[in-house]
Amino acid sequence: MTGLRSRRRSETAKDIQRAALSLIQRDGYDAVTTDAISRAAGISQRTFFNYYANKESALMGELPEISEQARAALLSGEGPAHRDLYRMMYFHTLGAMDKREELLVFVCLLNEHPQIFQLYLTRREQINRQLESLLAEKFPDLPEMMIKILADVMLNTGWAAIRCWLQTDTTLEAAFDNAWASLLDCLPLLLPTTQE
Template identity: 35%
Template sequence: MSPQEARRLKTAKKIQSAAVALAVRDGLANVTTEAIAREAGISTRTFFNYYPYKEAALMGPPPDYPADAAEAFIAGRGRLIDDLSCLIEAHLSRFLGEREMIGHLLRLSETDAKLEALRNSAMLARRAQMRNLLHRRLPGSDPRLIEILAAAIIAATNAATKDWVSGERPDFIAAAHENLTMIVAAAELLGKSQPA
């Protein structure tokens, strides 16, 4: 990441933090883009250079997979689950200091349809990114298997996020690793018959 990209990310995160804090304190309906800009110590014009509206600011910058970790995953020659765990750890480690803010964001999205739609859209985008990484790592694989695996990976990390912010699982990375290994166990359930 270049110094300019790092500065942009820092400002985008500062705006997100201000937006979430105001939404928690005043209620999302009462928050304006002007108030967010004021809280973040920037001009309204600068706000719009980063986000088109307040809900987008609450969501923050798109959490793409780190480029270097993504390339290492694609080039990896180890077991897929091990290389995937390294990628997910690199991805999630960036959010370890944001537990409270992510928790607020999840709770706010439960009561705001626009924010919930943005969260769902972000998850679909991340699933598409994962699908692309898997296609590049496993060229020639059945696209249906790739699609199913990508969806399972996103579900596993999403469940780990919810458990972490709720306090049920204090170690975010360990929760994600455990959930990823459960994908295999979940698939094995399909071949089991129910005892009478």
């Protein structure tokens, strides 16, 4: 796929997402139909389904690729691990922007609409798997199970930080620091006791 077609596809995908978000903010999630989104985006409803599987997918937009910035943020880091994680998630998941207001709208929708919550979980899982592949690169000698568990532990802590950030007045960086500290505080509960 070449220049104009590729660019056109990206722009249309983005147009659809913007139309979805705008209509949903105006009319409420349940009142917005795929037909309305399509018209607002300037395409036919039939074409809508060439881009997105359903309404909530349109609302969330496309899964971001791992950018060079996000890769570098994690791979080049020599520690501490949570600094790497913060920078990776900042560039990748938040798209290097402080999109707090937009994300707050989104969290509201999440809490009210199970379909969106489901898709959010799927997105999270997909991003966790992306991180997993990065970690496999960073630690080429670790077994697969360890990579998977490490990715899950790190990313779930990161998501908890983002959620905390959205609910309090703290900075994103401080939220990551706090979540990480909580994780480290949990470790003694996981370690073998003297009884073992």
